[in-house]
Amino acid sequence: MSNTILFIYNTRSGNHNYQENDILQKINDSLQPGQRLTVHKLEKKKEGNEELQIILNKENWDLVIVGGGDGTIRRLVALMVKYDFYFPLAVLPLGSANGLATCLGVGDLDVAIEVLKRPSYIDMDVLNINDHISLHLSDFGFNAGLVKKFDESDTRGMMSYFKGSLSEFFDNKASKFMMTIDGKDIEIEARMLLIANGKMYGTGAIINPTGKLDDGKFEIIAFNPTGINELLNLSLNLFKGAIDEDPQVRTWKVDKVKIKNLEGAQFQIDGDVEEDVREVNVTILQNRIKISVLSLSQEGVTAD
Structure with a gap:
């Protein structure tokens, strides 16, 4: 069971159908006894990667949930590749474009939350295009x-x-x-x-x-x-x-x-x-x- 869980939430992502409190409540409702959730919000338009790298280094996270669109997920994975992080990921489709989430079968937020309760994983390939x-x-x-x-x-x-x-x-x-x-x-x-x-x-x-x-x-x-x-x-x-x-x-x-x-x-x-x-x-x-x-x-x- 994943005990230490990090939720990286891009509050500037394009899907405004859900309120922040509702999203956090859905995640908390999916947690099992003994699981601990830490929330890190990406709120600045041009926030650098240093702060995100610090939070990734803070613990050996059992699971990292990323809430945002394709760009947010890509940004996180780029850091994971660059700095050799190997945390399991889960995606919540909170962007204006949720193409990757759709490919993973979690293009609907409520379905993505249900999958959090009983996660199944693949080892996904990553493409390198001119670095x-x-x-x-x-x-x-x-x-x-x-x-x-x-x-x-x-x-x-x-x-x-x-x-x-x-x-x-x-x-x-x-x-x-x-x-x-x-x-x-x-x-x-x-x-x-x-x-x-x-x-x-x-x-x-x-x-x-x-x-x-x-x-x-x-x-x-x-x-x-x-x-x-x-x-x-x-x-x-x-x-x-x-x-x-x-x-x-x-x-x-x-x-x-x-x-x-x-x-x-x-x-x-x-x-x-x-x-x-x-x-x-x-x-x-x-x-x-x-x-x-x-x-x-x-x-x-x-x-x-």
């Missing part, structure tokens, strides 16, 4: 451009995202890339080139049907819809989990890759835009993070 950590989905092109527009916009919500998607589709042109896989150079043209550890977006759209977080591999997926009909078909296949049947999609399963961004397409890592990235080298840290998931025996679990 930056990636846990979920990174890409060149269409989606990265959309993320940049969304970051710069004053509006949020699905309607804003839908309008942004249409705008970005017509603004975005296919870009050329040179990939090196197993010593072979492959030149491709794509509207979006995805580096995928995860399987799906927080919306539930299945972008990488064959992806597994703990298989020691990741996928490179090239998308090149040439018109609005192809885009609509691709969107439908995303929600059906059938993009591997789409003629506009090509997939490679790899454990390392070099990608040259020949025409300067926009690039993002787990929802964070990286400026002027002309080349990436991607490797994998196999089974690096022990993280809780919704197990097969727990599927269908709901809040009490």
Whole structure:
């Protein structure tokens, strides 16, 4: 049983459907006798990592719960990798983007709380992209451009995202890339080139049907819809989990890759835009993070 539990809570994350007191009450209600909870809040907009490193060093935590979105989880894992921390993790989906939590089966907060009571774990792979950590989905092109527009916009919500998607589709042109896989150079043209550890977006759209977080591999997926009909078909296949049947999609399963961004397409890592990235080298840290998931025996679990 996990006795010393640390909850790292990003109070600035984008999900405001739950009050702070409600979240803390849910966690406390999930604790077993003898378990002790310590709460560390990330409240400052530009808070450095030194304070977070100090709290991680404070005890040999039996479990670290991270409450936030993909960016918060990524920040914590980057510190764990850099400073050789090996605490088990659990995720509460409290961000505006909860893609990794969705992949873990805990995209709903009440389900995530139930999983805390009876945790099941996998040893998740972590991607290294030019010495930056990636846990979920990174890409060149269409989606990265959309993320940049969304970051710069004053509006949020699905309607804003839908309008942004249409705008970005017509603004975005296919870009050329040179990939090196197993010593072979492959030149491709794509509207979006995805580096995928995860399987799906927080919306539930299945972008990488064959992806597994703990298989020691990741996928490179090239998308090149040439018109609005192809885009609509691709969107439908995303929600059906059938993009591997789409003629506009090509997939490679790899454990390392070099990608040259020949025409300067926009690039993002787990929802964070990286400026002027002309080349990436991607490797994998196999089974690096022990993280809780919704197990097969727990599927269908709901809040009490």
